[in-house]
Amino acid sequence: MDVCKIDFNVNDDLSSVGAFLERLQHAFRREPIHQVQIDLERCQYLGPDAVACLAAVIAEQKHVGRRIRVQWPRGPRRLLEYCTYSGLRNLLESGEVLAVPWNPAHNVLPLQQFKKASFRDADPVIALIQRETSLSDDLQEYLRICVNEVVQNIQDHAASVVGGFLSARYMAGAQEVRVAIVDRGKGIRSTLSTRYADTDDSNCLRRVLEGQYTAQSRINNAGLGLSNLRAIVSQLNGRLAIVAERSSAQVVPRQPLRYNTMPFRFGGTAVFFTLPTSQLGQGVVTIGRD
Amino acid sequence: MDATDRKQTLLATDYLDSEGSAVNSAIALANAVVDALNTDVDVVEVSLVGLKGAASSYFNVFLRRVDEACGLDGALEHVRMRFGSRVQEMMYRASMDALKRGIRQRDDGPTPEPAEAVPPKRSWLVRLFRRNRA
Numbered sequence: 001m002d003v004c005k006i007d008f009n010v011n012d013d014l015s016s017v018g019a020f021l022e023r024l025q026h027a028f029r030r031e032p033i034h035q036v037q038i039d040l041e042r043c044q045y046l047g048p049d050a051v052a053c054l055a056a057v058i059a060e061q062k063h064v065g066r067r068i069r070v071q072w073p074r075g076p077r078r079l080l081e082y083c084t085y086s087g088l089r090n091l092l093e094s095g096e097v098l099a100v101p102w103n104p105a106h107n108v109l110p111l112q113q114f115k116k117a118s119f120r121d122a123d124p125v126i127a128l129i130q131r132e133t134s135l136s137d138d139l140q141e142y143l144r145i146c147v148n149e150v151v152q153n154i155q156d157h158a159a160s161v162v163g164g165f166l167s168a169r170y171m172a173g174a175q176e177v178r179v180a181i182v183d184r185g186k187g188i189r190s191t192l193s194t195r196y197a198d199t200d201d202s203n204c205l206r207r208v209l210e211g212q213y214t215a216q217s218r219i220n221n222a223g224l225g226l227s228n229l230r231a232i233v234s235q236l237n238g239r240l241a242i243v244a245e246r247s248s249a250q251v252v253p254r255q256p257l258r259y260n261t262m263p264f265r266f267g268g269t270a271v272f273f274t275l276p277t278s279q280l281g282q283g284v285v286t287i288g289r290d
Numbered sequence: 291m292d293a294t295d296r297k298q299t300l301l302a303t304d305y306l307d308s309e310g311s312a313v314n315s316a317i318a319l320a321n322a323v324v325d326a327l328n329t330d331v332d333v334v335e336v337s338l339v340g341l342k343g344a345a346s347s348y349f350n351v352f353l354r355r356v357d358e359a360c361g362l363d364g365a366l367e368h369v370r371m372r373f374g375s376r377v378q379e380m381m382y383r384a385s386m387d388a389l390k391r392g393i394r395q396r397d398d399g400p401t402p403e404p405a406e407a408v409p410p411k412r413s414w415l416v417r418l419f420r421r422n423r424a
Contacts, residue, residue, distance in 0.1 A: 118310030119343045141377050144343030152312060152347045224346035224384055 001035040001069075002027055009045035012178050012272065014241040014250055014260075017049045021243065022264045024057050028066070036061070038092075039071040044079060048108075048167035049272045051086045052180035055097070055111050056268065059162040060184040062095045086167060087111030097165075107132055107170035115163035117155040122147035125168045129177050132170055133277055142232050143177070143275065149225040150181045150271045158185025160268065175278040176238075184268035188244045201247035202259050209242070209249055209257065229273070230257070238275040295332035302341040312348040320355030327360055327368055338382075339374040349385035357389065 004027030010020045027036050038054075040046070046054075058068055070092045073079050083089045087110040090098040100110035109128045114121060122144040129135055135143075147166070154164040164183040171178060189204045211227030226242070230251055233240040240251040246265050250258045300322050307314035319336070326334040338344070356365050373379040 116309065117312060117347075119306070119312055119315070120310045122343055138375065138377065141342065141375055145345050145377065145381065148312065148343050148345040149347075152345055156347070224350070224388055228346055228381065228384065 001037055003037045003039050004028075005039045005042075007039075007042040009043060010047065010050035011045060012047040012049045012180075012274070014243075014248060014272075017053065017241070017270070017272065018243065018248065018262060020050055021053055021266050021270070022262075024053065025264050025266060028057065028061055035067040035069065037069045037071060040073045041071045043073050044076060046073075046079060046082060046086075046088075047180075048086070048169045048178050049180040049270075051088050051111060052165045052167040052182040052272075053270060054088060055091055055113075055165040055167065056160075056162065056182040056184050056270075058091060059095075059097075059113070059165070060160075063162055068092065081106060082108060085110065086169075107172060109166075109168040112166040113163055114151050114154060114166065117148065117152040119144075119148065121151045121166075125166075125177065125179060128168060129170050129277055132172055133175070135277060139236075139275075139277065142236065146229050146232055146273060146275070147179065147181070149229045153225045154181070154183045154185065154269075157188075157191040158183045158269065160185035170277075174276075176274050176276045178272070178274045180270070180272045182268065182270040187267065187269055201245045202261060205242060205244050205247050205249050206259060226271075229271070233273050233275065236275055238273055240271075240273045242272075243270040296330065297333040297335055298326045298329070298331045299335040299337060300326065302336065302338045302344075306341075312343075312345060313351050316348045316351035317355055320352045320359075323352075323356055323365075323369060324359040327365060331368075333368055333370055335370045335372060337372040337374075338378055339372060341374055341378070344378060344381065346381060346385055346388075349382050350389065353385055353389050357393070362389065362393070 004023050006020060006023060008016070008019065010016050027038070061068060072083060072089075085100055085106045085108045087097060087100045090096070090100060091111060097111050097113040107128060109124050112121075112124060125147060126135065126140050126143055151164060151166070154160065158164065160183040162184060164181055166179065166181045168177060168179045188208060189201050192204050192208075208226045209230050211224060230240060234251050234253070237253045239253070242249045243262065243266050245267070246262050248260045248262055250260070252258075300319065302315075302319050305315055305318040305322060307318065323334055323336060353362065356362060356369070359365075371382065373382065
């Protein structure tokens with residue numbers, strides 16, 4: 001049995017999540033199918049980014065028949081509770097995304113699995129935040145669009161047998177909502193390779209984020225989804241990170257879009273975004289090209 | 291359009307798919323618009339008020355269907371959109387721009403890619419300076 005040791009805190013930032021994904025990828029790359037233990041014993045923080053990644057990887061591996069065992073963290077208590085209320089414990093123990101009761105002490109949205117896109121996909125995220133703070137109609141709509149753009153992309157392009165996974169958490173102290181949506185589908189590059197020749201990973205990511213190209217593989221594509229997401233997140237002073245195969249992109253306030261090459265290949269696409277819930281007025285966001 | 295124009299109003303919320311699929315909802319609304327355009331009304335008003343979370347796919351599908359059935363420019367002379375929010379209007383306009391670009395590319399052939407910026411060649415003096423510094 002291989003052991004995938006996560007002996008660090010998986011914070012909701014790209015470097016942490018990148019290291020986490022690298023360990024997961026390494027553990028599951030071996031054939032033939034074998035048993036893997038995910039050892040979280042020394043980890044003291046997991047956030048929605050880690051939960052969504054873990055859920056997508058576990059669902060995919062269980063789908064191909066791999067057995068996974070988990071060594072749960074020793075503590076702190078808050079993390080143990082988070083593992084329960086985020087739906088992670090259920091997923092690892094039963095192999096399914098099951099309904100988890102909401103706990104008022106944890107502003108956590110239990111794991112959601114998407115196999116089809118719907119207008120209502122973002123409703124649980126909004127309900128999560130509305131429990132804590134009121135959101136303007138505009139911000140609700142921006143949040144809905146951010147979630148729906150990513151989920152629709154998964155449905156249209158990813159061809160993931162297990163669909164996509166969403167995890168979200170409202171951070172009351174920072175007054176922000178963190179959302180992670182991850183799939184283990186074919187990835188942006190293979191989607192675009194049927195149409196464009198210059199398809200290295202970072203080029204693909206650059207172009208979809210900058211609205212320069214489109215898969216146009218089905219009628220509903222115009223290549224706007226991720227560039228709309230980027231426009232909304234950056235204009236609301238939020239943060240966005242995307243990992244797509246060997247490359248990643250990051251949007252942080254008041255800085256240009258940054259691209260990096262990852263030291264491993266992540267099969268699928270992971271989108272993480274954080275939006276501040278404290279600000280927003282009419283007409284803040286502009287979508288579309290000048 | 292003047293006050294005597296015959297007008298039909300369609301509510302986007304009446305065409306929502308029962309499972310919440312944005313694509314199916316947009317197709318249903320577009321088909322209703324096309325049907326209305328084929329009657330003797332002068333103006334079809336499409337109200338998006340109350341429609342929540344319509345991402346780009348919704349507008350892409352809607353506009354493409356209308357384009358396929360009647361040609362976008364001709365159809366839009368008789369279609370008036372009523373938006374529920376500013377963000378909805380922006381999403382609609384972005385989809386419209388993308389579709390028009392697509393139509394232009396289809397008619398004129400693909401636009402050539404912008405050339406990559408080529409860094410200027412360093413002069414022999416700069417190269418010498420850098421080598422000496424190293």
